[in-house]
Structures are given as C-alpha cells and as structure tokens.
Amino acid sequence: MDRSNGGQAVLALNAVTFRRNGIQILDGVDFTVRTGERWALLGENGAGKSTILSLCGGLAHPSSGTVDILGHRVGRVDLREIRCLIGHVNPRHPLRGAPSVTEVVLTGITGTIELPMRWEPTDTDLKKAHSLITDIGLDSHREAPWPTLSQGERGRALIARALAGDPQLLLLDEPTTGLDLAARERLLETLDGLAESNVTSLLVTHHLEELPATTTHAALIRQGTLTAAGPVKQVVTSENISKAFDYPIRVTRDEGRWGARRSR
C-alpha cells in the first residue's frame, strides 16, 4: 500500500473515467486521500462531484482506471464489504415513518436505512448512540421524531449516524445545503470537532463559505476533469477557483474560513 507523505492511502483514484449513456462524465481523475486528511471537492453544477463521491463510496464502478478504497480495489471485492467501512452523510437520506433521533443514529450501527425487525440495541449500542448525540449537541432531541426536526438538526443527526458505524472514511455530500446561517455554523463546528479524532473525510460543496476551517486538502473539478488537487492552501487560490468555475473570483481567508467574491 502507498504510504508516501506518512499516511496510508484511504482512497486512491487513478486515471478514472466514468461514462453513462454515451456521455463522458469523468476523465482521467487522479487523487489520493491519506489517513487523517480532510478533503474538500469543489466545482460548479454538473462538474462530476457526486459521481466522484459515489465511486469513493463504493456505489459505482469506474468505466476505466482504478479506485482503491481502504486498500480494496473496486471491482475485485464485494462492494457491500467496503460500504460498511464508510460513513456516508447524504442530506437526501431516504427515511420513512417517524423514527426518533436515537433510532436513526442506531441505524448507523446496523448499516440499514431502518432498524431491522426484531433487532434490539445492546446497552453498549445505546450508550454509543447517546454519546454521539451529545457530541453533536442534540441531547434535548434524543427522542424527537424525525419529521419534527429542522434541516440542520437532521444534518447533525446524520453525521452522528455515520459515526456510529466507526467508519474509516467519512463522505459528506453538501452537508450544509439549505441550512440557515446559525445551523450552518453549528454543523461546521461539529465537523471541525471531528478533526480532533483524526477522521479521514471527503466533503463535496459548491461554496467556499461552507468549507470547515479544518479542511486540509482540496480538489477542484471542471467538466469531469480535476483542475487542481493537493494541500488546501495551494489549491484554494483566486487563480485556481476562477479557472475551476470559469469566472473571475477573489478568494479570501479570514480566521481559517474561506470566502469568495467576484473579482473586479
């Protein structure tokens, strides 16, 4: 396994292409995410971000090239085995009925959308779920039914759900989309808090303002091709962002957080 830069490769994409219905969606995508790194994947609408995330989550196979997830080559192993090592935070998480926050978080342990019939959590499972709920600041909503939660509360509950499975990799698909200012800041605080436990993560977003301050690396994608990838300070620059979005943008950084304005 590749260990350069000190960390083990958690994700390695090499010369990845992805085609659907005769359309080339990804072309020659290369990047490696190592243990403890927190990556952001940025690009305009339709650039191919979600497609990369689904390859990284073992939800799709590349048309050519290779994808290695936690040392497993996609195509050579049962993808279900890989998926249980990954926490996938998807704001469009499909949920029926009205499970409580605790029940939703417990589904991170069972690896299912709903709690399996006749499955009972052990005391350890419950303690773990409750401790994660405390960590994300939802103690007072522990037994609240899902439909009554705000979008921000759901976002945080889904992060707790993803962590309940002790993932070796966390994938976050636009986790702050649609949140109000305070809810977004709370969620970013939660994500920054995860940095202390050295969780390896890959977060997809369109907006620089939605990058956690603890982001270590970034990849920029335009029309299915990476235009830059590497340490965040080198990648998230006015020049690189303007190129990726094909628009003149001035990038700012203040107290660790990024901002973007049209450059004049």
Ligand SMILES: Nc1ncnc2c1ncn2[C@@H]1O[C@H](COP(=O)(O)OP(=O)(O)OP(=O)(O)O)[C@@H](O)[C@H]1O
């Ligand atoms: N099954 C498919 N058949 C044809 N085209 C597809 C298919 N799936 C995705 N695409 C196209 O591939 C491109 C990349 O889609 P993807 O969802 O990965 O982009 P994205 O960067 O996540 O976009 P957004 O920011 O808008 O969510 C888009 O142009 C999309 O229309």
